[in-house]
Amino acid sequence: MERRDFIKIGSFGLGAVAFSNPIFNYLSNSVVLDGVTQGGGKRIPTYCEVCFWKCAAWTHLNEKGEIWKLTGNDDDPHCNGRLCPRGTGGVGMYYDDDRLKTPLIRHTVNGKQEFQEATWDEAFNFIAKKMKKISDQYGPECIALFSHGSGGKHFGRMLKAFGSTNITAPSYAQCRGPREVGFFATYGEGIGSPERVDIRDTECLVLIGSHIGENMHNGQVQEMSEAIDKGATIITVDPRFSTAASKSKFWLPIKPSTDMALLLSWIHVIINEEWYDKKFVEKYTFGFDELKEHVKSFTPEWAYGITTIKPNIIRKTAKEMANASPSVIIHPGRHVTWYGDDTQRLRAVAILNALLGSWGRRGGFYNPEKKKIAKLDIPKYPTPSKTWRDAFPGKYKLAGLALASGICDATIPAGDRDCSFKAWIVNGTNLISTLPNQANTIKAIQNLDLMVVIDTMPMEITGYADVVLPECTYLERYDNLRVSGHREPTIALRAPAAEPKYDSKPAWWMAKELAQRLDLSDYFPFEKEEDELDWQLKQMGLSLEEMKKIGLKKYAREYDDLYPLENLEDYEFNTNTGKIELYSTAMEDEGYDPLPKYTQHEEPPEGFYRLIYGRAPMHTFSRTANNPNLTDLMDENKVWVNPKVAKEWDLNNNQEIWLENQDGIVTSFPIKVRVTERIRWDSVYMIHGFGHTDKRLTRAYGRGASDAEMITKVHIDPEMGGTGMRGNFVTFLTEAPSKGKS
Amino acid sequence: MIEEIIISGRNNPEIDPTLHIWGWEIPFYLFIGGLVAGILFFSALYTIRDKSSEYPTVVMIAPMFTPFFLGIGLFALFLDLSHKLYFWQLYTNIRWESPMSWGAWTLMVVTPLSIIWSASWVQDVFPNWDWKYNWIKDILTKFIEIRKQVAWLIIFLSIILGMYTGILLSAFNARPFWNTAILGPLFLTSGLSAGAAFIILLSKSKKEKHLFIKIDFMLIITELFLIVHMFMGFLAGTKVHIEAANLFLGGPFTVQFWVFVVGLGLIVPIFLEILELKNKPIPAYLSAILVLYGSIMLRFIVVEAGQASRWLY
Amino acid sequence: MRYAMAIDTKKCVGCSDCVVACQIENHVPTGFCRDWVIEATSGTYPDLSMEFRSERCNHCSNAPCVRCCPTEASHIVEGGIVLVDADQCIGCGACIESCPYDARYIHPEGHVDKCTFCIHRVEKGQNPACVDVCPTTCMYFGDTDDPNSDISKLLKKRKWKTLIPEAGTDPNIYYLI
Secondary structure, eight states: OOSSOOOSSOTTOSGGGOOOOSSEETTTTEEOOOOOOOSOOOEEEEEOOSSTTOOEEEEEEOTTSOEEEEEEOTTOTTTTTOOOHHHHTTHHHHHOTTSOOSOEEEEEETTEEEEEEOOHHHHHHHHHHHHHHHHHHHOGGGEEEEEOSTHHHHHHHHHHHHTOOOEEOHHIIIIIHHHHHHHHHHHSSOOTTTTOBOGGGOSEEEEESOOBTTBOOHHHHHHHHHHHHTTOEEEEEOSBOOHHHHTOSEEEOOOTTOHHHHHHHHHHHHHHTTOSOHHHHHHHEEOHHHHHHHTTTOOHHHHHHHHOOOHHHHHHHHHHHHHHTTSEEEOOOSOOOSSSOHHHHHHHHHHHHHHTTOBTSTTSBOOOBOOOOOOOOOOOOOOOSOOGGGGSTTSOTTOOSOOHHHHHHTTSOOTTOSOOOOEEEEESOOHHHHSSOHHHHHHHHHTOSEEEEEESSOOGGGGGOSEEEEBOOGGGOOOOOEEEOBSSOEEEOOOOSSOOSTTOBOHHHHHHHHHHHTTOGGGOOSSSHHHHHHHHHHHTTOOHHHHHHHSEEEOOOSSSOSSTTTTOOOOOOSSTTSSEESSOHHHHHTTSOSSOOOOOOOOOOTTOEEEEEEOOTTOOTTTTTTOHHHHHHOOOOEEEEOHHHHHHHTOOTTOEEEEEETTSOBOSSOEEEEEOTTBOTTEEEEETTOOBOOTTSTTTBTSSOOHHHHOOOOEEOTTTOOEEOOOOEEEEEOSOOOTTOO | OEEEEEEESOOOTTTSSSOOOOOSHHHHHHHHHHHHHHHHHHHHHHHHTTOTTTSHIIIIIGGGGHHHHHHHHHHHHHHHOSSGGGGGGGGSOOOTTOHHHHHHHHHHHHHHHHHHHHHHHHHHHOTTOOOOOHHHHHHHHHHHHTHHHHHHHHHHHHHHHHHHHHHHHHTOTTSTTTOOTTHHHHHHHHHHHHHHHHHHHHOOOHHHHHHHHHHHHHHHHHHHHHHHHHHHHHHTSOHHHHHHHHTTTTSTTHHIIIIIIIIIIIIHHHHHHHHHHTTOSOOHHHHHHHHHHHHHHHHHHHHHHHHHOOOOO | OOEEEEEETTTOOOOOHHHHHHHHHTTOOTTOOSEEEEEEEEEETTEEEEEEEEEEOOOOTTOHHHHHOSSSOEEEEGGGEEEEOTTTOOOOOHHHHHOTTOOOEEOTTSSEEOOOTTHHHHTTTOOOHHHHHOTTOOEEEEETTSTTSHHHHHHHHSOEEOSOGGGSOOOOEEEEO
């Protein structure tokens, strides 16, 4: 028996769902009109938690005082009063009857592991006792926090107070980390979220694998629409005819994994034709001559052989960008961990933008401003004696944040590592689907002494936990103020619109209760979270009461530097040379390539196709797959197959097949085929977040297949440890695989 | 390649991929309507021609079934309604543009007439019944007195009823396969043919049987003519009508329609009827049953195919 | 007054926010919807074009559903909005058969249901929920009888099409192309 069996169905069973609810009729699984007259109810401010764009919103109550609908806050630059489908469907998170309902603790009864319901007291005491034991034995640094979402801040405070800074989110090493590093190396600043791209005013938007419109990051989609209205040129580089590609003047159906060649060739053309912004380059950049020399041989003809993009198209699109310069954006993307040389690819993107003079210019990259929030009056955090970095001597030197995948790897004991993690606290991230190489993740989990999972839903990760804590949804709680950088600084409030359902609780309360049991009460000086917020707001001349009325406070910029380089103003960059480093001295110092190089990546073997995955506008990762409202829009994914490939394999639309990857891993569930011209013949595409294996997710279980299961081969970015996940290849199985293979 | 898909919403099994709002109830109701129209039509016709003693089955016996058939048909219609408690709304409105309304009101008139009609013959069919109360006898006598007038009314209304069963469908522009004016005459003919077949089944007189076999023979020939012309019309029509016709010309309904409706339900009976008329030893009920079967199948297929046919955009 | 909607297919990304916003606003049971999104791709790789259309009842000026309704449950109100009165509907299905857009469905409570142009909002001077929520602002609602309304101006300026005009329904949802 494994130390930690995956518990599929807890002892609380599935029977306890037949309770009545005013809006959802669970027996028929439908929303029924309950005669409530519409409108006229109260509204409570919140900011969205369905994705991490965090749009400020209003929760509207019906006349019975129950949560009815969500709408955007008109003043919020993230959403301009319009939520995306996921935000609108956020009510489904609250009404989902499959939610975690009570704390659970793993017990072994008659040799069989199962979850038993526990009181909050029992759960906290259990966790605190274990944490203290681990701390005594190995040090508090051996406890890590994985989080994705607002709860992470509260648990982070508790953990830092306890003595560990190993706090990580998969949004870094599995997503946008290389972008931050690539841009930081070039400009001394990262991109951040929301991205500082001035799409609204751009004349030319270049998307490389970014599928804005399917990736429904609200403000960006809105601005792209505005740009279309104003007649901006869009150039999309994607092996798939994405939604954005359909809005583009140029669609470059590139051979996957060759983007770097295209970027270098564009740089070559722009330099050789002298289409770059000469004054900008001269005034602000470092290493132009080295760059010019470096790209000398990267002609469009050279790139054609690699990318399959015709030389005249490369020239034409380069000209198109140059014509729009400086009002042009080569978009840095968001999920950029593809092939393991991603930091370098994003360096090339950063360089291209610099040559076109778009940084700090209208229609290019603006300079966001953030409001400062008063720090709480709490004791200084202890300084840990070790961090996750100690597990990777000499590696990933440019990683700016902790690596979720790194901590996972450092949990598996190895001879040359002195830092093995012993406990994970996991909040709001389903690591089974989030981290590549599931077998590795599960192996790491088996080595833990304690795993606590805090979530609203019985995601797969909860099945491996020792303790499961039911978190209430964002509609039922306060959280930290949303403080985000944008053209104008804003702060937004999240306030509860309903009491937490079942026995669920807010993360703040859980963190405080745990801190108390760990003798760290000083770090949570306020009795209630609203007191803490009220204190913070009062330091800014506001109050909780006032914020509840407006939801969002927009401030004028303190500095008039939205476009700091618009008129070639003097500027010192936060780099070694004080300039935009086309030639990166920081990279060179750490022993990495100072200029981006093209490396050829592995190609799919005969009969295999490169697995490309992405998002649907109505879902966020796997976290929305059970949301009743969003599942109603889309309840499964399909595998996109080019008609030529379909013919070769004799596949038909909606035929159910299984996918098998290069390592012999087969999907747990079949997936339907979508035969479509919208994908190249050397690749297949599927939307991430489906194929859930936990039966407690009644709407998501077994619907579609999981791309995450297929991602077993990982190409690690040497600079910052990002996990390149696009180097996996799949083939089709038309017959059900024999059981026991996976 | 044109790929048109619904990416969200419309996950409604009754509408996608094919509209399927009307199940067995409506075609069954249309069949009953046609059958009753046929029976009543022939009964009234031979009453006016004073042939009640010569052809007792058609004039007197067959109509006895019609009130019950109408009851069953109306019940099928009622089953089709999804908001059943509000069915009375049919009779608080008269909507000239609505075939449903026409049907509801036609049945409202035909049903009592069929009762009056049957009642006027009931003493002839069951001469030994004891009616106990004199007022019943008085009423029955009244019915017999107005028989001729009622007969004329029934001829008129039965044609309307028979036609209506087709027009209910042909009035839907949205379903190209139904949207043909031939459907009215076709269903009327088919209804008369079903009525004739029903009479053949009941009749014990050879003369009567032979008369209706001849009538049915002509009706089936007419039906075949109408079917051919219906497809001619479709194929000469717009793209959507051609697509609709193609459902039957190589499409999913081809075998069902040409083999089971046209073949078994029309052509085989024709040959059987010819043999019967030549006094070959063939049981008359065989062709009659096939005709009834063809008639009901025709309506099932037309209702289903119509729902599968749609405008393209 | 003639209420109509114009939807810009150049901006629509098919996110389906209109669908979920409608379902929640109007308490449409899950599994049903009053509007839906079509993705239409034509061409052969790599020469492709794609159109997204948010579709719903076209509130036809010549509405076959209203004509075929035996009880006057389907009716037209001020501004040309086609509505269904649930208390008058018998659920015969004729209007569903009559709609070339398949815009109607039978509500689990038995009556027929469809888009109302969010008349409860329009009466208060608001836009329909789908229009107000659209992140790409690709949907416009207004009075086409008023030549100065935004929608009238847009229809003058831009090329547009309606769906199945040859069905003779005179639809009032316009697609800017």
